[in-house]
Amino acid sequence: MKEKILTADWILSSPELPPLKNGAIVIKGSKIEDLGPQKEILSRYPHYQILNFKNKLLFPGLVNAHTHVPMSILRGIAEDLPLMTWLTKYIFPVESHLKREWVYWGTKLSLIEMIRSGITLFCDMYLFEPEVIRATEEAGLKALLGEGLFDFPSPGYGPLERGLALTEELLKAFERHSKIKIAVSPHTLYTCSPDTIKKCLKLSHKYGAPLHIHLAENKEELEEIGKKYKKRPVELLDSLGGLQENLLAVHCVKLSPEEVELLGKKGVKIAHCPESNLKLGSGIAPLPEMLSVGLVVGLGTDGPASNNDLDLFSEMKTATLIHKGLREDPTIVTAKEVFFMATEWGARALFFNDTGKLLPGYRADIAFLDLQHLPLQPDYNPLALLVYSAKAGYVSDLMVDGEFIMRNYHLLSIKEELVRERIHEIKEEILHILRKNFSPSLDK
Amino acid sequence: MKEKILTADWILSSPELPPLKNGAIVIKGSKIEDLGPQKEILSRYPHYQILNFKNKLLFPGLVNAHTHVPMSILRGIAEDLPLMTWLTKYIFPVESHLKREWVYWGTKLSLIEMIRSGITLFCDMYLFEPEVIRATEEAGLKALLGEGLFDFPSPGYGPLERGLALTEELLKAFERHSKIKIAVSPHTLYTCSPDTIKKCLKLSHKYGAPLHIHLAENKEELEEIGKKYKKRPVELLDSLGGLQENLLAVHCVKLSPEEVELLGKKGVKIAHCPESNLKLGSGIAPLPEMLSVGLVVGLGTDGPASNNDLDLFSEMKTATLIHKGLREDPTIVTAKEVFFMATEWGARALFFNDTGKLLPGYRADIAFLDLQHLPLQPDYNPLALLVYSAKAGYVSDLMVDGEFIMRNYHLLSIKEELVRERIHEIKEEILHILRKNFSPSLDK
Incomplete structure (x- = not known):
């Protein structure tokens, strides 16, 4: 379905706006169509698919x-x-x-x-x-x-x-x-x-x-x-x-x-x-x-x-x-x-002027911070959590142009095991080059 | 069982020693008894319980x-x-x-x-x-x-x-x-x-x-x-x-x-x-x-x-x-x-002189870094991975005095859900105090 509503515990649409508690974002195609309190949004768009993100903080990718x-x-x-x-x-x-x-x-x-x-x-x-x-x-x-x-x-x-x-x-x-x-x-x-x-x-x-x-x-x-x-x-x-x-x-x-x-x-x-x-x-x-x-x-x-x-x-x-x-x-x-x-x-x-905040008209490029990780509690201040407490591994979902590329920690567009195998092989090739030509100290 | 052998892809026993590839640590009670290449250790201690930590880097807690x-x-x-x-x-x-x-x-x-x-x-x-x-x-x-x-x-x-x-x-x-x-x-x-x-x-x-x-x-x-x-x-x-x-x-x-x-x-x-x-x-x-x-x-x-x-x-x-x-x-x-x-x-x-490295005689206080996380690849240099690339969420297991207190990301000694609930309640109490007495700006 092309139209959907994402509900979440918190939405930080831009650092200049207060974070929205129990908010909802409406997405149509690749763009954000609307944003507001859950109740308001759900009654305004009754026929849209609803995706619930409990314990999540949505922020601009x-x-x-x-x-x-x-x-x-x-x-x-x-x-x-x-x-x-x-x-x-x-x-x-x-x-x-x-x-x-x-x-x-x-x-x-x-x-x-x-x-x-x-x-x-x-x-x-x-x-x-x-x-x-x-x-x-x-x-x-x-x-x-x-x-x-x-x-x-x-x-x-x-x-x-x-x-x-x-x-x-x-x-x-x-x-x-x-x-x-x-x-x-x-x-x-x-x-x-x-x-x-x-x-x-x-x-x-x-x-x-x-x-x-x-x-x-x-x-x-x-x-x-x-x-x-x-x-x-x-x-x-x-x-x-x-x-x-x-x-x-x-x-x-x-x-x-x-x-x-x-x-x-x-x-x-x-x-x-x-x-x-x-x-x-x-x-x-x-x-x-x-x-x-x-x-x-x-x-x-x-x-x-x-x-x-x-x-x-x-x-x-x-x-x-x-x-x-x-x-x-x-x-x-x-x-x-x-x-x-x-x-x-x-x-x-980077000359992309239609992304970087979660407001109507902008692209739906959205990251989802998983507040289940206890180092993100208590949640007095979502912005401070993002800047001072969040870790790289705490993002559970990611959306680009309205399409998920990660859902619940599962990558949808890259096969991780294949990457791991190839990187292991490339590492051995690189070590071979370094050992042969330049840096015997690497063997230590 | 009180005696066990931990095998792992890497063991960094101390930053002054080269990391051990395919190493094993022998633990007896609360202490480290021995350390060395897996084959050697396994033949030296044939009756000990063996725990395999594939894709893990063991380092001092x-x-x-x-x-x-x-x-x-x-x-x-x-x-x-x-x-x-x-x-x-x-x-x-x-x-x-x-x-x-x-x-x-x-x-x-x-x-x-x-x-x-x-x-x-x-x-x-x-x-x-x-x-x-x-x-x-x-x-x-x-x-x-x-x-x-x-x-x-x-x-x-x-x-x-x-x-x-x-x-x-x-x-x-x-x-x-x-x-x-x-x-x-x-x-x-x-x-x-x-x-x-x-x-x-x-x-x-x-x-x-x-x-x-x-x-x-x-x-x-x-x-x-x-x-x-x-x-x-x-x-x-x-x-x-x-x-x-x-x-x-x-x-x-x-x-x-x-x-x-x-x-x-x-x-x-x-x-x-x-x-x-x-x-x-x-x-x-x-x-x-x-x-x-x-x-x-x-x-x-x-x-x-x-x-x-x-x-x-x-x-x-x-x-x-x-x-x-x-x-x-x-x-x-x-x-x-x-x-x-x-x-x-x-x-x-901190005046604890029998911990801080993984060598015989020291306490078995051990952390396990999970190399399955791809930002920890390739693994040319375990010490550099620990200092420059590892993230807080990448530790999968933790042992103190020879006993696990976390196994495969599961905490064995604390109930996380209970902590989450109580912290939520305490947060509300604290907000109440701040709002009532000191910081109306918090309501903004």
């Missing part, structure tokens, strides 16, 4: 604003190392042997984790991105996706020109797709020359597509760009015409106050990835300043090889806690703000 | 070095507020009406959360602590417990002298108890006068009991102690003879480098509570310095009203991430160090 999902196959491969050792001794050697099917199965592994933790929309940049697209379409999630572009030949597509051609093909193929959007995705300013960035911008303008890039992530990037171009990263991108409303800039840890202002004025979108920034020793982004100039900031986990999860509950908590502690002020970066970042603002940062 | 477990009944009651508003408008008003049975049921609620997240030992200070003791004994966990002592009359025991008398009674009653130890627990230096601290120290010396106190938590404490005594908190406690091996000092956020040295020299034990320190805006403790002088540092969640959970997985991750980010160095505060803090060092900080 979470938005993971930046990740590299296939990297789940490298989760935990090397830890607590300097960034360059981690990259050159472990990540790059494996990526130079990267196989198309590893990307597909690594994506599946990550999709399972994201579905089980309430994520309905994500943004990804990696190699062999068509495999990410294939797995995501099969799973039924929404995403902004793009092939990572570099000056040097890519293990995915070969020389840059073929990467740009692939991106253009994808832009055409997904121009009117309801769930998948394509971003032109130059990797960084230190792996893409100004000329490459200009080509990317041209493509982005031609198709009205987002440009997705890592920007000002750490002091090494500042030094390298400074040495090469005598500019700061934001300044360099600005000089190329890159600061614009279509830009999704990831990390932005190393911003001066003037750069925060500038990004705000230009309407740039930000993907803030606090746990990755901490774990890799990049630093702490000036989130309170970003929010105070009205920047649209989403929240991302970054790749599961550097986090090591795809858990936006944990990311929300980290995003709010770290600034309270650092500035010794418990009132800044509130639960409300980080929940906005993980939902509506994240959706806007 | 986690140690929560500081909390206030009954405060779970206040979880989420007020958020993102200045500490004094939070305390005086919400926490204190409810605590002034605190009932003995609220403490009992709040403890049960917290015990469920701790068991389900792999905690076998914890340390608590609160009001009506005999109720905490009762609930903990029923649940089968280990703990260092003490009635919080203040100069002013307590809602728990009344005037201070009765609190001291209660503490002495408990010290006698639990002198030889195998699972429960009692700590003399003066709340802080700003709620206990030097005279009170001296009385507490006397009691501690008489029974050889630990002294458990919050110390140097935030700048407000520094200011208040400075104004009253012209000393810093650590200096004041030192002048009273309080810095000694029996001291468990909680928080220690505001330490000078000299104070870190001094605590190290005196053999003081530390309970580090990073998430609470962040959330309440207290600051960030100098953990790398503490570790470098060889301080025994445990890891605590603090109370669930200020965290808002009892999740040591999350606490480990936060403890390692925050310093990497703050100092822009991914190599400091490693997974190994925070895992030590959450196990062996935590146990030593």
Whole structure:
């Protein structure tokens, strides 16, 4: 049946509205049609199918604003190392042997984790991105996706020109797709020359597509760009015409106050990835300043090889806690703000403007928190439960565009056992590569 | 049967030893008798009962070095507020009406959360602590417990002298108890006068009991102690003879480098509570310095009203991430160090010296991580999985002193439904108090 009513103990439609106790949501096709107290809704729509969610808290599906999902196959491969050792001794050697099917199965592994933790929309940049697209379409999630572009030949597509051609093909193929959007995705300013960035911008303008890039992530990037171009990263991108409303800039840890202002004025979108920034020793982004100039900031986990999860509950908590502690002020970066970042603002940062809150006219992208888990009791404050107490495993059901993709902890669109088997085999292949070529220490 | 062999995919006996693939642990009574590769162990102990834990990672039960477990009944009651508003408008008003049975049921609620997240030992200070003791004994966990002592009359025991008398009674009653130890627990230096601290120290010396106190938590404490005594908190406690091996000092956020040295020299034990320190805006403790002088540092969640959970997985991750980010160095505060803090060092900080690792002669206090959860795949690195990827809900089984208290996600010593019902009723009572007397804003 296309029309249904979901009733639940609590509905948090948006962090700016009070949570609805004993509420009901009306869904017609892929959209939310109405919302209100159960009694009112049930009498207003007498012929709709009713689904009861006792002990559940319904909230907008979470938005993971930046990740590299296939990297789940490298989760935990090397830890607590300097960034360059981690990259050159472990990540790059494996990526130079990267196989198309590893990307597909690594994506599946990550999709399972994201579905089980309430994520309905994500943004990804990696190699062999068509495999990410294939797995995501099969799973039924929404995403902004793009092939990572570099000056040097890519293990995915070969020389840059073929990467740009692939991106253009994808832009055409997904121009009117309801769930998948394509971003032109130059990797960084230190792996893409100004000329490459200009080509990317041209493509982005031609198709009205987002440009997705890592920007000002750490002091090494500042030094390298400074040495090469005598500019700061934001300044360099600005000089190329890159600061614009279509830009999704990831990390932005190393911003001066003037750069925060500038990004705000230009309407740039930000993907803030606090746990990755901490774990890799990049630093702490000036989130309170970003929010105070009205920047649209989403929240991302970054790749599961550097986090090591795809858990936006944990990311929300980290995003709010770290600034309270650092500035010794418990009132800044509130639960409300980080929940906005993980939902509506994240959706806007990914250029999906019809999702991220549960209100009439919006898409029915809904996550269901299972309040049977006792660490979610007592339920004085649903928003605080979501941000400060909920765990990735506590989501029982997930709906995208009005269709369930998980019901009562059972995944409807991915076969978990098959994924487990393939990941086990891929792990053995990767260990073989590392042992043979690069890291005998792994055998210890 | 008293003797058994547990076989598992992985056994991480201590972070200083490589994890054992396809290992087995031999348990006799309450202790670990042997440990090794499955084949070897099975042939060495042919008549022991064998329990197979396929797809499980066995690790030492986690140690929560500081909390206030009954405060779970206040979880989420007020958020993102200045500490004094939070305390005086919400926490204190409810605590002034605190009932003995609220403490009992709040403890049960917290015990469920701790068991389900792999905690076998914890340390608590609160009001009506005999109720905490009762609930903990029923649940089968280990703990260092003490009635919080203040100069002013307590809602728990009344005037201070009765609190001291209660503490002495408990010290006698639990002198030889195998699972429960009692700590003399003066709340802080700003709620206990030097005279009170001296009385507490006397009691501690008489029974050889630990002294458990919050110390140097935030700048407000520094200011208040400075104004009253012209000393810093650590200096004041030192002048009273309080810095000694029996001291468990909680928080220690505001330490000078000299104070870190001094605590190290005196053999003081530390309970580090990073998430609470962040959330309440207290600051960030100098953990790398503490570790470098060889301080025994445990890891605590603090109370669930200020965290808002009892999740040591999350606490480990936060403890390692925050310093990497703050100092822009991914190599400091490693997974190994925070895992030590959450196990062996935590146990030593709580004066339980026969637990915290899975080696012959140690108590069989064991947690079982369920690797069926796909965010725990691939399993290149069990230690990294525990610290960076595991979630509170992924623990399937828990053993204390050789006895299971959770089997395959089923709690054997607490009835969850009963706890849920009572917590719901207590929540309504608390809302009634808040609405009537203090916080009309709660009705919004």
